[in-house]
Amino acid sequence: MRYIISREQFLAGVKEFIILSIFARRLVFIRHFIKLASINVISNLMVPLAGLIDVIFLGHLTEIRHLAGVALATILFNYIYWTFGFLRMGTTGMVAQAIGRKDNQSAVLIGLQHGILALILGITILVFQQPLQILGFAILSATPEVKSSGVDFYNALIWGAPATLVNFVLIGWFLGQAQSSKVLLLSVISNSTNVLLDYLFIVQWGWSSRGAGLATAASQYLMLIVGILLYCQTISFKQIQALIGELFDLSALKLALILNGEIILRTFALISTMAMFSNLSSMLGTEILAANTLLMQVVSLAAYFIDGLAFATESLAGIFQGSRNISSLKQLLQISVVSSLFIGLMFATAFICAPESLLRLLTNHPEIINNLRSYIPWLLPVLGFGSVAYALDGYFLGLTQGHILRQSMLKATLIGFIPSAITAWYFHNSHLLWLSMSLFMAARTITLALCVPKTLTIKQE
Template identity: 65%
Template sequence: MVPLAGLVDVAFLGHLPEIRYLAGVALATVLFNYIYWTFGFLRMGTTGMTAQAIGREDREGVILIGLRNGLIALSLGLLILVLQQPLRMLGFTLLSATPEVKASGQAYYDALIWGAPATLLNFVLIGWFLGRSQSGKVFLLSAVGNLSNVVLNYLFIVRWGWQSTGAGLGTAIAQYLMLLVGLILINREIPLVKIHQHPAKASFVRQILNPSDLRAAFALNGEILVRTFALVSTFAVFTNLSSTLGTEILSTNAVLLQVVTLTAYFIDGLAFATETLAGVFLGRGAIAQLTQLIWVSGTASLSVGILFAIAFILIPTPLFGLLTNHSAILGRIGSYVGWLLPVLGFGAIAYMLDGYFLGLTAGRILRISVLAAASLGFAPMAIAAWYFRNTHLLWLSLALFMVVRALSLAIFVPRTLKTNSIDRCQRSDPP
């Protein structure tokens, strides 16, 4: 649901007379990736910790994790709103593009930023439902958020001509609708008034703010934050280098990255399930089941990645034609679409293993892996791409990033299948 809504938005913008609106939104998305996905630990940490509490049959712990991370999310969301102007100034100063493209990106930013509190709270809601194996509720939230996003963006972009501003406003409103439905689902299961009226409410509040639990949450979240920041930075540099090669290359790569995003979300469905099951198995102490989980999830994820890549390589014009009607972009895509095979093939393994280690709350391993991939796999070839102004080298840098990320995560898998090694994987001591 998430990537399909994004593809529809790209199609709305890609069929406007001027391509600068699509390019501007692609540029602003780099900034929002930093703002939002840097706080992706709110979803990832919530899922793993909740799943392990479920495995231990700790019902009170499950509620405390949701409330504690929800409080953190709300605080961060409000802080983003307070700092929106400095973030805007810094972000667009560092990003490279023509004045027209930047203006379109800034219009998108000014509208979308108001959805920050809802977006971060939705991270926690999704993580909490996933940790409790309630994927049906996650699907409902996704359906509400993304279908409303499509409808609103159609009205704002196509019907009313609000262009980049409409794209940002539609997405922001959709996040609040998604949050409202999520709170209703929680209230039906655990009435919030009961928590408010609980006789031991003061004790409950103290447990939410318990220093040791907060430290544990921030320790895990810190590792995931570094991991996510490095991951987002890789794609940000990729997009920024694309923009230095011209608006057409930026738009072409933005369309190709939509395919990467589409596939990644399909694989993330498997990764989320892997994350939940890994956490539950660990909470139960059922280490032997982790081996079977790795093989099943790994085979399914790789199959999805390869199938998507082959489909877009074999029939590029009809599929990419759904996203844009600009002949210059469609003509360029054929030269670079082959890079989807290594990017999605190795990326599939990396995404799946990400979910596995998140379920084990092994943040240290995730941090080590992505830093190795960014510094050893991506950076050297990205520098070469910038120096030689070569788009193929730029895609090679992204492929190498996925290769190193998948291999570096795979190296740690055997030690997680030994009972006495789990604690070492979760701690932050050196490997």
């Protein structure tokens, strides 16, 4: 006997099949995102952990000036290095879009062009290291003892500049191809070497801040050697030969320079904000500087953790953009924002609920711990808004929408941060300083979120 179904039953079955198909595709997409993001998280987390161990080693020395000096010098290095952060960020988005278009030759060309540029910039930094040191420490405010420790750190770390900048390109190139496992390998090598050398130089040999700088510089060169070997395994010598004539092609370089220029301005505004925060902390006293530095290490640790998701977002957004897959962009954005927000709030809650045990991992100075207790609640707004901002940063970097990122960061700095920071300086109040950081993160989130609908309805060029 033949079973006959009604039209309504047939349509219901088709509807159920479509829903199950959509759910299955979304499940596959989520699984792919989590796999890529988890590798990025592990890789990215190693960077602040190595920095955190720096802080722990220095924070347990008899004189706290070494920790404060490294914090001061780090402001200068943030300017020097992260002004050239476009070497990583621009490379990832451009390579990912080339992969999405199935244009492997362009992906290789982008890596080579940015690598040459990074090497030139790194050597230039070495040539001008002395003027940069004199100018930088003349602007920064601290006691002579703190500055002395900062100069020792600077003089050691500066020699890693060429390796650091080329490593930016290598990481960006591998991320653009969604080869996170190679980025993880490079992070393991670099950061484990950094930790081992930290222990040797700081604890065993007593080189304090100078030892911390030497450890980081040496680990960057080891990372560079391994990264070049991995890069050479990915491409052939014939590919490089075929692209030599295009390395200095002005039309190709023009697009890269426009994007990179936007990212430079964006990064400069970000680093300036962080520098103002640290410098104003210094003006409030060495203990406040040390306390705020340690709490910002917590923020940085969470940020690097969340940035693992942002890097996955950046890679996939570029690939989807290159293949003009708008529906996947929408899914990616939803998953990225929700997961980033969850991690940010979870991280803040952990420190708010168990401050004593976690803070003692950072320092054994009771006066610093007492200062930190009152500022810990500020982690909630800073990481809450910040986590969404990091996710949106990755999204727009993947789309290579540098102008949106630049405008957002400038507005966040000028409108969100500076007015409250000036008020904090005037009233000599560190809580107002943390309020300014919270408003900065909120402004970043709002300005970026307002630009999202346009990217999901209009195909980017």
